[in-house]
Amino acid sequence: MKQFFTVLGGMGTLATESYCRLLDERTPTHRDQDYLDYMVLNHATVPDRTEWILDHSKPDYNPLLIEDIQQITPLQPEFFVLICNTAHYAFDRLQAATSIPILNMLQETVNEIKNIAPNAKRVGVLATRGTIASGLYDSYIQNAGYEEVKPTPEILDATEDLIYHDIKEAGHSDGKKFHELVRTMIEDQKCDVVILGCTELSYANEMNPETEFPVADSQSVIVDRSLERALAIRNQNNNN
Known part of the structure; x- marks a missing residue:
């Protein structure tokens, strides 16, 4: 081939x-x-x-x-x-x-923000604890001129529960939980757009698409x- x-x-x-x-x-x-x-x-x-x-x-x-x-x-x-x-x-x-x-994937996702939310300044990241703790997205976001907003410990716990318990372990996505995570980052953390920085979150977005708030879906x-x-x-x- x-x-x-x-x-x-x-x-x-x-x-x-x-x-x-x-x-x-x-x-x-x-x-x-x-x-x-x-x-x-x-x-x-x-x-x-x-x-x-x-x-x-x-x-x-x-x-x-x-x-x-x-x-x-x-x-x-x-x-x-x-x-x-x-x-x-x-x-x-x-x-x-x-x-x-x-x-x-990380560079391409950040590059796409200008098309998803042209006026964005504050970019939130939802991802695994490993991605957040290691600052994987930090340089990409900063080099693009955005302010990065990381999840609070409570949001991170809820994110990992969705990723590991619901999707990886149980094999299904809780749409309500997923949308609440995005809403919290946009409304409570004052983000202009949220990066879905884990492909399980992208899976959740495919199963229950986020239509109310702007997301940069890394897998998409x-x-x-x-x-x-x-x-x-x-x-x-x-x-x-």
């Missing part, structure tokens, strides 16, 4: 399924052959990213992802997509393992960037 890309997924599996579903739905098609060629690696047994970020004595997820990347690189995908915000903690280390570009954004890049590569090759 040529002109394909690789999805590094399984972190978690429902979020990876959501990515693929959205990608296929947004691809302009009239026949089977119009869909994109891509490989999905659903590496569900990768250790929890947040656990390692908060405690380096826990199993490190990076060697497994690096091994995945190095095993797939000889197949020459056009690019990689990493379907986990928290795994971007070691983005430079992962990119160093291959000459093939890895799309940066990377779906669009994947689609744009893959179609551009296809069109370029068709024109040669």
Whole structure:
């Protein structure tokens, strides 16, 4: 297979399924052959990213992802997509393992804010404890000229309950809980837009879309960037 890309997924599996579903739905098609060629690696047994970020004595997820990347690189995908915000903690280390570009979900999400909320100044982040504690989004938000608003301990606890208990453990999303998290960040924390900085939150947004308040959905954004890049590569090759 040529002109394909690789999805590094399984972190978690429902979020990876959501990515693929959205990608296929947004691809302009009239026949089977119009869909994109891509490989999905659903590496569900990768250790929890947040656990390692908060405690380096826990199993490190990076060697497994690096091994995945190095095993797939000889197949020459056009690019990689990493379907986990928290795994971007070691983005430079992962990119160093291959000459093939890895799309940066965090950078692309922050770039999209200007289209979602053109006048935004205060940008809230809902994410895992690992993403928040390590400040994964900090430099991206600050370099774009925004003020970052992190969740309070209470909001973070409620966010992780939705991510780990409802979605990862029970396999379903509580729409009311999800919308309340967004509302709290917008109304109580005075944010102009909220980044959904975990693909499980993106899954929650797919199941129960947020329509009242502006959100920068990291997974939705990377779906669009994947689609744009893959179609551009296809069109370029068709024109040669």
